[in-house]
Amino acid sequence: MTQAGSKVTLRKQLRNARRALSPYQQQTAAEQLVATLRPALSKQKVRRVAAYLAMDGELDLLPLMDYCWHHRIEIYLPVLHKLKPTLWFARFDEQSLLYPNRFGIDEPLDGAPVRPWQLDIVLLPLVGFDAQGNRLGMGGGFYDRTFAHAARWPKRPKLLGVAHECQKVDAIPLERWDIRLDAIVSDRHFYQT
Numbered sequence: 031m032t033q034a035g036s037k038v039t040l041r042k043q044l045r046n047a048r049r050a051l052s053p054y055q056q057q058t059a060a061e062q063l064v065a066t067l068r069p070a071l072s073k074q075k076v077r078r079v080a081a082y083l084a085m086d087g088e089l090d091l092l093p094l095m096d097y098c099w100h101h102r103i104e105i106y107l108p109v110l111h112k113l114k115p116t117l118w119f120a121r122f123d124e125q126s127l128l129y130p131n132r133f134g135i136d137e138p139l140d141g142a143p144v145r146p147w148q149l150d151i152v153l154l155p156l157v158g159f160d161a162q163g164n165r166l167g168m169g170g171g172f173y174d175r176t177f178a179h180a181a182r183w184p185k186r187p188k189l190l191g192v193a194h195e196c197q198k199v200d201a202i203p204l205e206r207w208d209i210r211l212d213a214i215v216s217d218r219h220f221y222q223t
Contacts, residue, residue: 120144
């Protein structure tokens with residue numbers, strides 16, 4: 031099997047695993063994530079966090095967003111760039127109007143945009159990960175292209191992958207363009223990379 035073929039198979043298995051979690055398991059995982067990330071958010075002067083709206087069994091970040099809003103940390107969601115296959119980030123709060131993009135993922139309709147280097151932390155949804163900090167995304171490459179040249183930016187945000195512990199595997203097949211994460215956070219562990 032080719033590396034691309036193994037990634038397709040692995041994506042299917044891991045997406046099925048996270049979809050199989052019960053609503054109780056999903057809620058417990060979301061609450062545990064807040065407890066795991068609270069020290070990182072309070073130790074540093076974190077002002078802007080990019081998050082995502084969970085779908086397809088992804089670990090839900092709404093409890094974490096509530097924590098951030100309560101502590102005056104701004105939340106931003108990824109928005110597909112209109113002309114190139116990259117992301118920009120728009121401010122999001124409880125009053126934000128959302129609309130589905132071409133993939134059916136909700137994006138803020140009128141949130142104030144920021145450039146990626148203006149963020150302090152970016153929480154990336156993962157399909158799979160390994161203990162070495164390698165990640166498997168959905169395969170579109172949007173985060174990879176967005177953060178490919180972060181070394182040249184005025185400031186690089188911390189990139190934290192987010193997944194359920196059941197999405198951890200022994201080894202993720204890597205491509206040369208895969209961006210490295212600073213850490214991976216599951217509902218049970220914080221994996222420093």
